[in-house]
Amino acid sequence: MTAAETGTRTTVSVVIPVKDDDTELRRCLRALALQTRLPDEIVVVDNGSTDSSAEVARAAGARVVRCDERGIPAASSCGYDAARGDIILRLDADSLPSHTWVQTMSEALERQADVSAFTGGARFIDGPRRLRRPLAALYLGAYAAVTFSALGHLPLFGSNLAFRASAWRDVRHEVHRHDPEVHDDLDLAFHLGLRHRIRYLPHAAMGISMRPFGDRVGFRRRVWRGHHTVVIHWPEDFPPVRWQKLALQRALHRRGPSPTRSRSGR
Structure with a gap:
C-alpha cells in the first residue's frame, strides 16, 4: 500500500558526499532550500575536506557526518547509514537540482510501492552552451548502454538518485564500501538490482558540472573504475549468470513472495 493510500507522509533524507x-x-x-518540498534532513558527508565544506554545510542547516575513510564508496555508504528518512535522495556537491527535484523523486x-529506486537524467550547467545538452x-x-549488458x-x-531506506538496509552489508576505486552508484545497482x-x-x-570531463586523467580514471566495478562482481555476476538470476527472481515475483530469501553474503 502506498503512502497516498494510507494517508501517511514519508520522511526524506538528502545525502551529499x-x-x-x-x-x-x-x-x-x-537550491535544496528552495525546493517545493523541503527534505526532512540534509546529510553532508565530509570525506576529509581541507576547505570550509563542513562549515558551509552547518551554516545551511545540514547535518555533517565525518567519514575519514578515503573514497566516495565509503562516504556515500556512511551517509546512507546515517540517514533517518524513509526515502534517501543522493546527489553530488556540484549538482544543481531543479526546484521540484525532492518532490518529484x-x-x-x-x-x-513496487519500485525501490528511481534514477534520473541530467544536463550540464557549465562548459560550451551549445554542447551541454x-x-x-x-x-x-553511453553509460546506460555499456552498463546495461553487465547489469541486466x-x-x-x-x-x-532516490531509493528506499529499507532497500539500502537490505544490501548495505554487500556493497563494496571499502574499495575507493569502485564506481559507487554502479556497485549499488549491482546489489539493489x-x-x-x-x-x-x-x-x-x-544540473551537473562538466568539470570532471575536462581532465583527461580524471576521465580515464572514471572509465577504469567502471570496468573495475563490473569485474569485481565476477564470476558470481558474470552477465549470463546474472541474467539467469534475474530471470529466476522475476519468475518468483510473478508467483508471489517467497518465504525465504537467499543472500550473497558479500
Missing part, C-alpha cells in the same frame, strides 16, 4: 567543494556545495544547498516512490545525452546514454537492468546515476526494482524517472531535472 563532499571533499573540498565548498563553493559548489553552497550553491547546491541553496519522493512522490514517485510514494506512488509506486548533446554531450549530457551522449554521456548518460538500468544502472543508477549517483548525481540524481537483484532483488529490487529500479526505474528511470524522466522529469527529475538535475
Whole structure:
C-alpha cells in the first residue's frame, strides 16, 4: 500500500558526499532550500575536506557526518547509514537540482510501492552552451548502454538518485564500501538490482558540472573504475549468470513472495 493510500507522509533524507567543494556545495544547498518540498534532513558527508565544506554545510542547516575513510564508496555508504528518512535522495556537491527535484523523486516512490529506486537524467550547467545538452545525452546514454549488458537492468546515476531506506538496509552489508576505486552508484545497482526494482524517472531535472570531463586523467580514471566495478562482481555476476538470476527472481515475483530469501553474503 502506498503512502497516498494510507494517508501517511514519508520522511526524506538528502545525502551529499563532499571533499573540498565548498563553493559548489553552497550553491547546491541553496537550491535544496528552495525546493517545493523541503527534505526532512540534509546529510553532508565530509570525506576529509581541507576547505570550509563542513562549515558551509552547518551554516545551511545540514547535518555533517565525518567519514575519514578515503573514497566516495565509503562516504556515500556512511551517509546512507546515517540517514533517518524513509526515502534517501543522493546527489553530488556540484549538482544543481531543479526546484521540484525532492518532490518529484519522493512522490514517485510514494506512488509506486513496487519500485525501490528511481534514477534520473541530467544536463550540464557549465562548459560550451551549445554542447551541454548533446554531450549530457551522449554521456548518460553511453553509460546506460555499456552498463546495461553487465547489469541486466538500468544502472543508477549517483548525481540524481532516490531509493528506499529499507532497500539500502537490505544490501548495505554487500556493497563494496571499502574499495575507493569502485564506481559507487554502479556497485549499488549491482546489489539493489537483484532483488529490487529500479526505474528511470524522466522529469527529475538535475544540473551537473562538466568539470570532471575536462581532465583527461580524471576521465580515464572514471572509465577504469567502471570496468573495475563490473569485474569485481565476477564470476558470481558474470552477465549470463546474472541474467539467469534475474530471470529466476522475476519468475518468483510473478508467483508471489517467497518465504525465504537467499543472500550473497558479500
